[in-house]
Amino acid sequence: MTLSEEEVAGELGPAMAAPPSRGRVLARRFLASRQGRAGAAVLALMFALAFAGPLFSPWSPADKDFTAFLAPPSPRHWFGTLQTGADVYAVTLCGLRRSLIVGLLAALVSTALAALAGAFAGYFGGWTDRVLGWAADLLLALPAFLVLAIMSPLFGAGQWPLFVIVLALFLWMVTAKIVRGMTISLRQREFVRAARYLGVPPVKIIFSHVLPNLSSLLIVDATVNVSAAILAETSLSYFGLGIQPPDVSLGTVIADGSRTAIYAPWTFWFAAGLLVVTVLAVNLAGDALRDAFDPAAKGPR
Amino acid sequence: MSPVLEVDGLEVAFGDVPVVRGLSYEVRAGEVLGIVGESGAGKSVAAAAVLGLLPPEAKVAGSVRLHGRELVGASERELARVRGRSVSMVFQDPLSALTPVYRVGDQIAEAVRAHHRVTREQAAVKAVDLLDLVGIPDPARRALAFPHEFSGGMRQRALIAMAVANDPDVIICDEPTTALDVTVQAQVLEVLKKAQRRTGAAIVLITHDLGVVAGFADRVLVMYAGRPVEVGDVDDVYYRTRMPYTAGLLGSVPRVDGGGRRPLVPIEGGPPEPGRLPPGCPFAPRCPMRVEACDDREPPLFEVGAGHRAACIRWADVHRADVRRDGAERPAPPREPVTRRPRTVLEVEGLVKRYPLTRGTLFRRRTGTVHAVAGISFDIREGETLGLVGESGSGKTTALTQILELARPEEGRIVVLGRDTARLTPAQRAAIRRDMQVVFQDPAASLDPRMTVHDILAEPLRAHRRGAPEGRVAELLALAGLDPACAARHPRELSGGQCQRVAIARALALEPRLLVLDEPVSALDTSIRAGVLNLLGALKDRLGLSYLFVAHDLAVVRHLADRVAVMQLGRIAEIGRAEAVYASPAHPYTQALLSAVPLPDPVRERSRERILLDGEPPSPADPPSGCRFRTRCPTFRGVLTAEERSLCVETEPEVRPLGEDQAAACHYAEKLAVV
């Protein structure tokens, strides 16, 4: 194909300033919503509290103050003490740190798993789809809590990473099914078909066209999974089926506190309150993110 | 006679965005007013505003009077009494306009019962009568069906039945035939006419199709950017156009009649966004006749003739001499010699594709086989354009997909660029993928929304390792008539027409020899469509491309195709040189199809004899024996004797030649001019 001179000359035309990147647009929309700002701020505060908070307290979670058993909050013990004399502030923040890490990791692993399983099943169809669909159905038929409970004797002290992985293994199925459905409809979309007819190999199509176009769903889903993982972790740990002592998480702290809650409310309410506020913040941020990705979903104001 | 419905200075705004700005019209009993405009002109919003059907956040001002009674600001109860009884509405997209969980008959009966104290049984009987009136066969049984069991045309008829249930004084039809095939559109318009005769109602017909208005309306109102820009009798507006926008629209419509490759005149640019209108005339930025005074203020509607008004300060200078036709065909410009070039780029022979037919979305079960493509053959020579035309369900998309997949067909043979797809090595397949490219229908969907135009155009180059794409991308943009600055943008920042140009540029990136075009302009507005069609025509001539052009719009195909193949129910009904097929179609289906296409020419539209097809298109899962067209064929039903018919019933006709490059699959083919 030969081109006339003036067509080649088009190359030299002035390049327009790039429009604002998608990331910046998203950030602006996210921060424009009150939910988003509140969620993000509270979440940042929780992280600061969990990781920097212990620096300001002389007590460590393992310390026991033998002069103050079940003491109410005071300048010496900001959140009071437990029956054992442990400082509630130190123990709660330690639990918060563990719960946050578990929630984040489990959500990341499960969302990645869901994205891969769903996209491959949806794109390739046939046997890949059937096997993955069947595995997902099987895991859905066995409630996650049940399997985690059964396997809990395996999570000994200090083995919380194993717990994270097993938790993630039971959070991916629903997302994977959604990803699969969306992949199937994306596969029919013209731009994916165009890439296929251009000769782009399938795996490359999945990574360069399918997954990027599902990123909004995946990011939103990851935040949903963070709160789901935190809730699952605390509930299981509450009954001694999750994080095992001497590791602490918010679940174990709440379990200890609930026994003394009636006459020593501080042992229960601080941990429970932090947990609820954290999950609330994650949910708010997640919803604001979804609206930022898809302003139309909010409906006309 | 006083008008039934008077709309005066109607304004609708969503938030601060004005969508309708000062719309005024009136209709009298028995009169048809056509409201024409492109997408975003505000015509549908204006229609919903008349009945107070807009969401609460819409701000409506101005006046709507029905028999002199004000409807704007009327109470919800008062409006509910008017809706469906005095003024009724026929909506676009009949699939979503009917509640999926109720039977069609019940939904029509509900319209009766909303205004009359009748028993359930009486209403049901009335519903069946109405279904009969709109021409649904076996109405008593059909009344018990659910909407999803109806075809698109039948659903539209059901909506019309609902609209005329209470003998309204005004029927507002919002794009009533847009989602329908042309032959079905012709039937539905006929039903609408019949319903109007029966009720004597005034009709407000909202559409983007200048052809539909030409044949149906008495008066026309053209809307642009939320405002009427020209209004008058159909003949005045079409033949004595006084507004450059109307003239531009009429000039940019491809026509199924004469003129052949008359180059279309596209309107530059795109319509303005409702929130950001230019200071003066909203059309000024696109207007070829713009003068400085145009930007001063928005022109009012000038009285330019008896009952004819136009919003242009230079209305006296607007002429559309070439629109006026004196009934006689202008001689078509001489075309290239009829002899076809020797080299074949695509050959399809006896292609068959079947699908399992399943029913129910949840309890899937196989109930039969759809013969989507039932043995078709055609070829495309170098530098040639074949238009593959058909209505929905004709199998044209299936045929196209089969070719694009480059896989072994179920039956038959596909030879692309000299290679049989049944015996391709991966390397050969990759090579063919380079030489055969595709452009899809929906421009927004065919570009990855997350990539920049540069990355989109570079993708084929990278996939086939064609080295540094930078220079090539700029070349391609220039080739498709795009600004080089587009390279940095994302598809969402481009208009539909620009997106389609990017898609075309991508298809050209690897210097293909064959381009497959799947309805490349049907998602575009009329004024933009012309530009893309012109581009495709120019590229073909300059780059020596061959096109397989798949479309349902016969006018568009006529504009671009050298040869045309008409598909019906998975078979080719007629194939041949475009001039021959359009001028004297031989297959009764082609004849009906061509006669159903409305012309944007009121005089000819009124005098035309339409060949109306009866009944519903048969299901591809259960085609009739023998000739697949015979159940709807006017020749079979009206002309043939009983013995002659038996041949149609028993033997499936083969495509047989009827002269120089024209062939039809009909036992009793006879050439007949219909347009």
Add this chain to the structure above:
Amino acid sequence: MAGFLARRLLGSVVLAAVAASLAYLLAAAALDPRANYAGRTPQPPPAAVDAQLAALNLNDRTPLFERYLTWAGGVLRGDFGRSVTGSPVGDDLRRRAGVTLRLVLLGLVCGSVLGVAAGAAAAARQYGWFDRLSAGLAYLLLAIPVVVLANVAILGGTWANDHLFGRRVLLVGGERSAGLDAGLWAGLLDRLQHLILPTVTLSLGLIAVFSRYQRNLMLDVLGADYLRTARAKGLSRRRALVRHGLRTALIPVATYFAFVFGTLLTGAAFTEKIFGWHGLGERLISAVFTNDVNTVAAISCLAALAVLCASLAADLLHAALDPRVRAG
């Protein structure tokens, strides 16, 4: 349709069998019944422990697969084996299933009905005060784990008993007072008093979920073309909303109801455990701690069956309510 149902049912049965087997194998591998005997005084002789474990099909010296076969054979005959204490698992679970069902059914019905009503009302006046209020409450409820909610309910109940009623009205701990023997009505009242707090705990979360779901569905429907058609016919906004909008929006909710019912069989475990209800979920948790492999496996089996039956029921319900889905 019948053929389809049969195929679907067969698929569910196979899936349930695989799920139950998996659960058994996991339980048998992870739990250690022998440990139950370790802390006993006097220490029983190893041979006696072995014999005891072997009799219960819990002996870890027997190959896992062999134990599995024994267990599966029993299950096929309807025998779920014996618990670590030697009592038949089946009898125990039958009694407990009734307890769980009572709690779950009441909680689910309350939760879904109130949730659907709240969601529909919120959607009808989008961004009105009720929409905002219900959204805020739903957000809060969704962020509270059951273990916290249940404890808060207990604390609240205790406070209410002390300060509002002045006597013990809301009772905690079990499904009825132990040893109460005071006629039919008093017995019923006692059961009711025990039922209130756990039902509230279970319902609150469900109300939040159902109201959000129903609200979103209603909002989708509110924008639908057929609602506009209904109003264009001359139906009032209210009538169009109820007859055409709510009816259509209820279809997915009904299927969701069936689905949730299946998962709640074990999903109510935390509530049962905290309120001391002797239901299936509570038994599961205690069985894990007592290394009771057979009970764990039996409950898993029931849970899997419940989920699969519920999803089948959800599909059937969907088909019954939506003509588009029915095989025509």
